[in-house]
Amino acid sequence: MIKQDISYKEKEGIGYKEAGKFEDTRFEKIHNVIFDSSLEASILVAKEIANLIHRKEELNEPCVLGLATGSSPIKVYEELVRMHKEEGLSFKNVITFNLDEYYPMDKDNIQSYHYFMHDHLFDHVDISPEHINIPDGTVSFEELRQSCIDYEMKIKSYGGLDFQLLGIGRTGHIGFNEPGSHINSGTRSITLDHITRIDAAPSFLGIDNVPRKAITMGIGTVRSAKRIVLLAWGISKAEILKKTIEGDVTSQVPATYLQEHNNTTFVLDSEASSELTRVKTPWLVKSCIWTDELKLKAVVWLSELTNKPFLKLTDKDYNDNGMASLLTEEGTAYDLNIKMFNKLQHTITGWPGGKPNADDTYRPERSTPAKKRVIIFSPHPDDDVISMGGTFDRLVEQGHEVHVAYQTSGNIAVSNEEALKFAEISMAFNSKSTESQQIIDFLKNKSENDIDSIEVRKLKSLIRRSESLAATRYIGLTDENVHFLDLPFYETGTVKKSNLSEADIKIMCHLIEEIKPHQIYAAGDLADPHGTHKVCLDSLFEALKILKPKPFMDDCWVWLYRGAWHEWESSQIEMAVPMSPDQVLKKRHAIFYHQSQKDGVMFQGDDSREFWVRVEDRNRETAKKYNDLGLADYAAIEAFKRYYF
Structure with a gap:
């Protein structure tokens, strides 16, 4: 070579x-x-x-x-x-x-x-x-x-x-x-x-x-x-x-x-490099400094490799798979297994907002205040229920003051056929509506390169907005706690979006400062196929930088969920919220309110399953992974990783 x-x-x-980060390893060519x-x-x-x-x-x-x-x-x-x-x-x-x-x-x-x-x-x-x-x-x-x-x-x-x-x-x-x-x-x-x-x-x-x-x-x-x-x-x-x-x-x-x-040089970001041997299993490449995070990652990997739960791993399993140095540091497989088992078990909670009057030493969230102010940021008008619908439901049921903030209108994801249907319904109720007629005429004569008119974009936004309100009402949220931010970067009428601007960040800051949340949930799914998730996350990070000196931010924790495309690795999860079969069904019904995104969604990706099917499968798979590692058997689990700012 x-x-x-x-x-x-x-x-x-x-x-x-x-x-x-560059290392010349025997694996890389x-x-x-x-x-x-x-x-x-x-x-x-x-x-x-x-x-x-x-x-x-x-x-x-x-x-x-x-x-x-x-x-x-x-x-x-x-x-x-x-x-x-x-x-x-x-x-x-x-x-x-x-x-x-x-x-x-x-x-x-x-x-x-x-x-x-x-x-x-x-x-x-x-x-x-x-x-x-x-x-x-x-x-x-x-x-x-x-x-x-x-x-x-x-x-x-x-x-x-x-x-x-x-x-x-x-x-x-x-x-x-x-x-x-x-x-x-x-x-x-x-x-x-x-x-x-x-x-x-x-x-x-x-x-x-x-x-x-x-x-x-x-x-x-x-x-x-x-x-x-x-x-x-x-x-x-x-x-x-x-x-x-x-x-x-x-x-x-x-x-x-x-x-x-x-x-030749390949220039990668951390996500793109995540499957390389030196990143995924660095102990196979060189001697490691065994941080707690790396220990958990290694033991999860070994458990999955050997198809054994944590508590059944042996000294031989560690030695045979390049992890002898970890045992030297920890003593025995028995001691290490129990330590890692407890660490992963402590991520599981049925109280995503914290359990009142309980010892929170080993819980992912604080017990106080018992009733928290919560903002769920949703890049599109359905990411909230698709990605964390069960946790959303739990937070509302457990009495927290929950707010949902839809960062973009999502209008680009509404098909012309869907918009035409609503415009024609509007005309049926009011045949003299010039605006509805303009929308109908535009959509029927729209060419390949035409950007949606302002009126069409407005209608498509209203379709997504009405679906969002139907879903949040079903979960039990009042309309006053639903916020449509319509961040300007998104409102171009095309797939190509504008760059993040001060106007976007100002809108984010205003809402956070108004609510003064104890918890923020946001989409950390950077595999979004058209980049909106990343810009929305960047808008939050920039807002957090600005607001960090504010006293109320000392009590604010940020939890990142992933969307319909990927889930956090088991070793990355810091809060795992189990769902009962009834909650899985309730989450599915909440997703169903987003009718414009069913049956032929425009941004399907390479997965032919509908969003509700793929997310149920993903939540079940997360629960199965926990069970395979030796933890309790749940119907489904939603996963979160904390972001420290």
């Missing part, structure tokens, strides 16, 4: 090794650096690109960049734009070649990569239009092959790519080089994998609208680049990254071909 030459990175002064924050990582990658542009400018040479699209490089492009506007970074000597484009695809289509690149980068810097190269999705089928050959030859005419920026798909594709792609492949047309189309579906408002074909640079073209940096963010990329970085080179995971490139 060719070891990665990091001299280029050191010479450019990027500081990946210093800023991120590609140089990779892990960052706590994708923003921090993106800024460093942008700095490397800027340094290369400057160096080429000093040599009076063109800087040939291969560029990627998708959500991963957006922050890199934002930082490059900032450098151009604030630091004078010039793109006059830059020549760009984009990796890919859908086919067929008009350039002015908002889903085209031509549109994406101009929107995020080209329209904001001083690059010459003739230096911008993007595969042409408008050429006829008869001209397509020659167009690909011409694209390939143009790259070669500049001596190849100086720098190639990549993302990675869940199939292991780079560019649109899907499984089966040849190591020496050049620019060509390709049929997209079903998983790739599923991942693109949110941007196209449904998989039926996603093109089946694309034009892509080939693996051989990418590998000819002098320098390659691949970006990967989020837990949804973790599994494929482990296969890519630690697995064998195979055409079934095209990104593994990068193992044979001598100047």
Whole structure:
């Protein structure tokens, strides 16, 4: 195996090794650096690109960049734009070649990569239009092959790519080089994998609208680049990254071909790196400092590996699986097993708001005050009941002052057909309603690139709002305790959202300061396929920073739940709230009130199950994991992790 030459990175002064977490282990075949924050990582990658542009400018040479699209490089492009506007970074000597484009695809289509690149980068810097190269999705089928050959030859005419920026798909594709792609492949047309189309579906408002074909640079073209940096963010990329970085080179995971490139770096955030051996099971890589958190993680892993509950693990189990040093520190398996069993058992509580007049020494929540003020932040108008409906119900039943705050209107997730149905009902009641007629006319004549009118967005928001109120009333909450924040970043009328702004954070601060909560629940699910969860969580974190000096914040605890996509690992859970079969059914009925999100939800992801089915299965699976570890057998469990600010 060719070891990665990091001299280029050191010479450019990027500081990946210093800023991120890098270890050269026997498991890993590609140089990779892990960052706590994708923003921090993106800024460093942008700095490397800027340094290369400057160096080429000093040599009076063109800087040939291969560029990627998708959500991963957006922050890199934002930082490059900032450098151009604030630091004078010039793109006059830059020549760009984009990796890919859908086919067929008009350039002015908002889903085209031509549109994406101009929107995020080209329209904001001083690059010459003739230096911008993007595969042409408008050429006829008869001209397509020659167009690909011409694209390939143009790259070669500049001596190849100086720098190639990549993302990675869940199939292991780079560019649109899907499984089966040849190591020496050049620019060509390709049929997209079903998983790739599923991942693109949110941007196209449904998989039926996603093109089946694309034009892509080939693996051989990418590998000819002098320098390659691949970006990967989020837990949804973790599994494929482990296969890519630690697995064998195979055409079934095209990104593994990068193992044979001598100047490649994968830049990852903590979620994306979570399946790597050095992150998931570091005791198999090197000697560990055994923190309490790492001990629990290791014992849970060993229990699952051996298919034994905690209390049946033996000294031999530990010694045979690379954990002898842990036993040396703890004494015996017996003592360690009991310690870890108790630690996990203490996460279980039927009193998520704290049990009044009880010893709370080993409980996840405080017993005082007995009646707490609680805010449940829900990114979309159904995340509250989908993700923590049982806990929500418990908090209300146990007499706490519960508030639900829906951070966004969720209007983009209401289909045109659903909105048209309501508009027509409105017209049936009032045939003279000009607003209803305008909505009907707009929806019936809406074209692919049309952004919803203000009236349509209002109607779709009202649909989600009425469903939310129906669900919260069912759980027993009064309407006065339901807050619709309509954070401005979301209200664009398209899948693409604005950046988080002071206006968003101000709204969050105002509500928190008004209620002065003892508990805040928020979505910590960063695998949300279209990013709204992350922006909503960031809005909370920014608000907490501002409000932290306030005296009431000393008594405020923050609990993070995960959404319909993933659950916390057993070792990460700090509060586990069991649900009875009756509560499981009540949670299901609360979800059912969100009718616009049933039967063909627009952001389904790669899971064909409806949200209520997948979340019930997930809650049952969490309960089963606890039972398999040797704890009590519950029908279902909702899980939370505390956030310390």
